[in-house]
Amino acid sequence: MSNQAQEAREALGARLRNFRKDAGFASGRAFAMAAxxxxxxxxxxxxxxxxxSERDVRIWCSKTQRDDQVDDLIATIRHIDELWLEWRRQLEGGAEKRQQxxxxxxxxxxxFRIWHPTLVWGTLQTSEYAAETFxxxxxxxxxxxxxxxxTAKRLERQQYLYQGDRIFNVLLAEQALYTNFGGPEVMKGQLDRILSVMRLPRLSLGIVPRSATMHIWPGNSFSMFDDKLVLVETYSAEFSVTQPREIELYLKSFALLQRSAVYGRAVRNLIFAAIQHHGRKSEV
Structure with missing residues (x-):
């Protein structure tokens, strides 16, 4: 178990200990007998x-009259279980399984609320760009x-851009338009793809210009799914956030990043400039 997961487990234990003491159970033995x-x-x-376990938490909260804390504690347990999924473990059989x-x-x-400071979000990628990242x-x-x-599994996610009533709020930093995967032709194709999907009615695409005034530090990329799950990627692992109070922090950070972003015509101008940049590279 990672240090982060162990620290989270210890913090949960301390919370439950305080619940026990506040409820008048002076010792663990007394509480064990009651439970x-x-x-x-x-x-x-x-x-x-x-x-x-989730059942343990329900019993603990019932015995200590803290039923109002059940949902948050269950989210904490799930957070601990999923906290630190090492990439080596997730990818040991290849990348397709993780995409599935x-x-x-x-x-x-x-x-969806998506923040990528250095590359194009997977669901907007072309097959050539995705293959280069893999x-x-x-x-x-x-x-x-x-x-x-x-690559095929990653592209399969694009169906959701066109189905149902899903809302996609996507933020990229300007650097994502320049981070070079596969060379100028791959990059120009990828930027053309972004220009195309920008027209989708339920996709809001913002770009944070490199000179924008920031209201929060850029941090790692993260993907937020409704208000239930946030996935944060690092070099070693994928970090899952499910606790409501932590998800609130990501909602706040996303709103602050949006304040630095531009939209519409300004986004297209940034993309055209990046296309010209990669075009000059292909001529060299």
Whole structure:
């Protein structure tokens, strides 16, 4: 388990210990008797040695008269379970499986909030651009070469841009228009694709210019699915956020990033400038 997950487990245990004491259970033994548990179970949960189950939390809150905390604590448990999914573990059989796993999440989501400071969001990628990113993933993590299958699964997500009543709020930093995957021709094709999808009525595309005044530091890229899940990617792992109070922070950060973004004609002008840049590179 990662340090972050262990710290979260210990914090949960401390919360539950405080609930127990506030409810008048002076010892873990007294609470264990009331709950019908072994005393060692209470001790392990309170000291972060064992993660509480959702049923454990419901019983704990019932016995301590803190039923109003059940939803938040269950979200905490799920957060701990999913907290730190190492890329090596997720990608050990290749990249296609991870791309497949994203599709059910996309199918259930009504409102997307996406922030990518350095590259184009996967659902807006061309097949050539996506394949180039998967080449880097393959080489960096030394995983099986399933680039074609992974690319096909990533592109499958694009169906949701055209189906149902989903809302896509996408923010890119200007750097994403210049980060070079595959050379000038791949980049020009990708930028043309962005210009095309900008016309979709339920897609709001903003770009944060490199000279924009920032209201929060750019941070890592993240994808928010409704107000239920945030995925944050690092080099080593994918970090899942499900706790309501933490999701509120990402909602706030996204709103602050939007304040720095431009839209519409200004976005098209930035893209045209980037196309010209890559065009000059192809002439060299």
């Amino acid at each position: 019908g548990w072994a005393e060692s179970k209470v001790s392990r949960i309170e000291n972060g040695k064992q993660n509480a 796993a994203a599709i059910p999440v996309y199918s259930k989501t009504k409102v 080449k880097l993933v393959r080489d960096f993590y030394d995983i099986p070469d399933d680039i074609d299958a992974a």
